Amino acid sequence: MRKWTYLVATLLMAGTTATFTGCIDTDEPEGIAELRGAKSEFIKAQAAVELVEAELRKAQVAEQELVNAGLALQNKSAEIDLQLHELDIQLKQLLIEKEEAATAQAKAEAEAAIAKAEADKTKWENEKALIVEQYKEKMLLAETATAKAQEAYKQAMEQIEASKLLLTDEEQIRLNVVEAKVAYAKIAMDKAMYGYSTTEVKTEQRLVSKSTSSQTSVGEGAGTTTTTGTDEKYITYYVITQNPDNANNGYAEGSLKKLQEQLADYPNWVADGNIEAKLKNAVEIAESNLNIAQKTADGYKAILDNEYTTLADWEAEVKKLKDEMATLDVQKRQYELKKEELKVANPDLEKNKTAAEKKLDDAKDALAKVNTTTNVASAYSKKADQSILKGLNDAFDGIGGVVGYNKSTGEFSYAKTVLVTKAQEQIDGWNKLIDVATQGIDLEDLAWSKLEVVKAEAEATKANETYDADYKAWEKARDKYIEVEAIDIDASKKAAEAAIAAYNKLGDAARTQDANISKLATALAEYYQDALDKELKSTKAEATETSTNTKKAISAWIIANPLANFKSIVGLELNLIEWTAGAVTKANKIEQANANKLLELGASAGDIPYESWKKASTKVFGDKFNRDNEPRRVAVSADMVLKEVNGNRLATELQDGDYGTLGISIYATAEAARLTAVINQADTYKALKAEFTAQKAKEQATLDKKKTELAANVAKAETALTDAKAAYDKVFKEVEANIKKVSEDYDYKDAIKDKIESTISDYIASLDELGDDYKDMTLEEIKEAINAEYLKAVTSLLDKKAALATAERNLEKLAEGTYTDNNYIEDTFANIQENIKVKQAEYDAAKADYDTASAQLKALLAIFLK
Secondary structure, X not given: OOHHHHHHHHHHHOOOOOOOXXXXXXXXXXXXXXXXXXXXXXHHHHHHHHHHHHHHHHHXXXXXXXXXXXXXXXXXXXXXXXXXXXXXXXXXXXXXXXXXXXXXXXXXXXXXXXXXXXXXXXXXXXXHHHHHHHHHHHHHHHHHHXXXXXXXXXXXXXXXXXXXXXXXXXXXXXXXXXXXXXXXXXXXXXXXXXXXXXXXXXXXXXXXXXXXXXXXXXXXXXXXXXXEEEEEEEEEEEEEEEXXXXXXXXXXXXXXXXXXXXXXXXXXXXXXXXXXXXXXXXXXXXXXXHHHXXXXXXXXXXXXXXXXXXXXXXXXXXXXHHHHHHHHHHHHHXXXXXXXXXXXXXXXXXXXXXXXXXXXXXHHHHHHOHHHOOEOOOOEEEXXXXXXXXXXXXXXXXXXXXXXXXXXXXXXXXXXXXXXXXXXXXXXXXHHHHHHHXXXXXOOOHXXXXXXXXXXXXXXXXXXXXXXXXXHXXXXXXXXXXXXXXXXXXXXXXXXXHHHHHHHHOOHHXXXXXXXXXXXXXXXXXXXXXXXXHHOEEEOOEEEEOOOOEEEXXXXXXXXXXXXXXXXXXXXXXXXXXXXXXXXXXXXXXXXXXXXXXXXXXXXXXXXHHHHHHHHHHHHHOOOOOXXXXXXXXXXXXXXXXXXOOOOOOOHHHHOOOOHHHHHHHXXXXXXXXXXXXXXXXXXXXXXXXXXXXXXXXXXXHHHHHHHHHHHHHHHHHHHHHHXXXXXXXXXXXXXXXXXXXXXXXXXXXXXXXXXXXXXHHHHHHHOOOOOOOOOOOHHHHHHHXXXXXXXXXXXXXXXXXXXXXXXXXXHHHHHOOOOHHHHHHHHHXXXXXXXXXXXXXXXXXXXXXXXXXXXXXXXXXXXXX
């Protein structure tokens, strides 16, 4: 019976009545207030548990999206790294080809290929950075979601504690067991996700009942003896707490979050190029993992060999593990105390090692950042010769500007505060400007380049001739259109219709007379000619000349010879004319069907004058100067075109034909002139480029000198650290190894203890009355659950052995020269993804346990609400 049940009964038996009105302020009886408050707390607790479930679902979705993003990162990065590797090989080959080029053309082709390969490399590197950033965004979303779930869990546990205030002792025990089951599942989830859990569960024995009994016995003498005894009953109570300090060291190695961080650090996996050190570290980690896996498997095996059959056996095993852990904890504290004593006796060793580590880190960091921290030795300035200023400025306009070049003065410069790398980028830009200005001319092979000038001059001549021809074609097409523009085809058609009507009104004899036939044919011919001239139309109906079997449109016959062809061809085709002895003896009226054949027109193949004019205008001038989409009636001048391109005669728009053959002509003429000028100024360009190349080499020498200094600092720091570590290890190595060993032993025993305790809590919780949906668990199932963990431990042990063998083999392959940076990246990706799968499976299994326990918790809270 619930606490508030007793309260209600007490109130009813006492005859207490509460009356509430809008006018009287009546205090609520204390019992009712307690009942209402307790129920309110349980409603809040239920809602809190449901909130955790909702937040966990969101976190699960975010984690799955992160897993998908990780797979995408792995697949895409493999493709990108392969492309970058191939481009590196290609660039090395192209540089060789450039050096070995036998002709200027071959050299130019190699330079073009190098520029393309470098552009492709930049594209892939940018794409690589993008997919890493996308993964990091997903990781941040997942971290936010899991953090919300953590906070929701903490609040739910606090709310449940608040709801216990009015429970009986028996009810508190029932709730505590299920609460522990939830907590153990949460710990398992956290350890898979973070490698630690801020939730902690400890057990203590609590007294639940105590009774006293006495027994009196009569002795052989007159006296009696009374014996008094006390019976005490204890239960295991789970104390659930939160310890934020467990998170102080961040994500543990091998946890899901740590693996995700390592995946996000993908671009830096081989940043320092020290693959050997990384592989050796991988071997050490694999050995440590194998050692822990072996101990875990052995621990489970030893427990299973005991063949426990009672709950007391399993509780005794938990106690045994706790005792062993307590001993290990004492040993650890003793070793830590020993270490502290050694620190006192050797105060400088740890300080020296830490200082040496920091010094090495700082030295490495300085070397890594040398490109972003080293300035040029001095400011630089160089003015271009006036003779090449126009060529440089034309190129400057074409490429949209160059950093460090003043177009007005022709000065190239950078300040003393500029980084060497930035100065070199500027110099590359200056050389590119020269390359663009001298494009088409090999400054090292002017004999070949002079042939290019001849070609350019020929192309300019051809472009000018083409423009002249197109200009004349435009004039002709425009004039033709203007000529026919005023033609009124409708009026011509009406005149033809009127001529047909007039012809039909004539008498039979009159219709045979040439004068009347000529009037009709002439009107039709004028209609046909107007339609042909303006709209390129002719009659749909055709007629055949019998003598030659020639077939043409009726309009074509009439236009060619109106009277003769109407009488001898068209009239016969339409059965309008009859001949006897070489003379027209009968001329029939023109019925509507024949009138339609004479008047109905259709489009002929070809362009009408307007279209011809429009095409000619577009071809010679382009369409940029058109108004209302109309072709040009007035010619476009070269000055008009140059104004559109800011006076740049070498503008790409001219070369591409945006301004018709006029623009192409301007470009081709200017290009020929430019090449001629470059030939004449070749020595000046060469000298300027040589100056820039030497300056870049000078800046590189400054950077190399700095790198040499910093590399020497790194080597010196490494030696110092090696010495400091040797001195430190001589004193502390043994005690630290002991601390590590007892810590590992404590951790694996703690994991086994937690599993047994959580299984016991499952067992006890299953015995509670939660309805038919929750089946009672058997003692045999406790053993089965532990055996399942043992099998997992054996599988993990085999995996750890394989991982160690792989790590050792990779070191061997490195020594053989068959293991590269790409192999390391591929293996690391594969290992991380495989470990993520394993940890995700662990998390999912723990989440399933959590869901089950959470459902039981909600069911129990619902019972308490009844």
